[in-house]
Amino acid sequence: GGLLRLEKGWYSREAFLYLDLSFFGFSCLNLFGISVLDRVVVFCRGGVGGECARCWVRTMDVMQAGDMDWTQNEHMLGTSIMAVVYDGGVILGADSRTTTGSYIANRVSDKITPITEKVFCCRSGSAADTQAISDYVRYYISMHALEIGEEPKVATVGKMFRLICYRNKANLLAAIICAGYDKHEGGQVYSITLGGSILKQPFAISGSGSSYIYGFCDSNFKEGMGKDEAEQFVIRALALAMSRDGSSGGVIRTLTINESGVERKYYSGKEIPGFYEGW
Template structure:
């Protein structure tokens, strides 16, 4: 098997006191060919649980569909919102058990009645990590330093939105496999807000 490589994209999630913010670029590539410049890489798994997908679009869409089914069955049978950790564990099990056949890096983020907001990173290979913020995909290699410097525990919702927007935009300026527009979602216990940032509204980046 060839060495694992990060999915050709940029995905991200960050936690704040009352919720989570997820974000992704929108470029889908087939080799060097841009197959779709406005892909939505943020998938709703349940009312307050989303995932960001990197890697093979076919692999990650199939996994997300399977997890959606399991999550809906759980919600119907238990008559309550599923825990984010349980949903992330299903993703992790599928990714790990099929790690030699899949190209899939997943970030699961959301809010539940047990643990509140939470973010789980499931990189290629199928390990799982609970984090205050998570980044993934090929574009993440370019923004680790920025994220480590800028992230602070206790940031407000607006701070997190700007953090995700700026980080994904920075990755898009450096990573040839990331591009298009930025799609985001702000998830709280009471609401889901989708945010769309077109190419001409990207943050102005100061490099140097």
């Protein structure tokens, strides 16, 4: 076995192949054997039970192998995100795990994205879709700010997200939480769903981990919470989601927006409370 491209053919049970993976556009595989940078040693298993002396190796076997689903799936923000209005502003929070199938593509990604100086969004769904939507909204809102001569309202940013998500709902997998602070209404949170609906809420949660914490959030949320209390509410909710949801994990990032400005915080390791610690 030398370096070759996989084609249909018969190979002996004892044979092994070095595949030229550039033929498939992949930089690394783990198929029937051992990954070696851009090449893979493939051991022919000889059919059912290893009794057959020959086996039929097809291109589709490579393209559909279960161990390589991460090479074909898009990056997903299998996510836990939330935002909460408190007395004086808003707090956004998110985990940091990005997955591609069952493979963790990034364990410290930042899912809290700036739109204006005091309006940010939390992204869940397809990483590519949500990044593209955020870029479009940031551009259109910056043009709108130049036209009106001041920072746009949080509601305006939320409605721009809604417009793009609704008009492209058949082609997008994106759920957004838009939150921020303006001089007109103070802190606000808007949830933009997968279908493009927009809801103004005192708190919003989204992502794969959110299904585990609806009861916790309903029981522990209080109107008019102070900054510290709201921050602990966000951290505990995200920690619970991360402990239950396999697609959520990594670290917790929070962002506080109020009249004074923006403050980012980062929690990792032992700073993240266990769901069993006195809850």
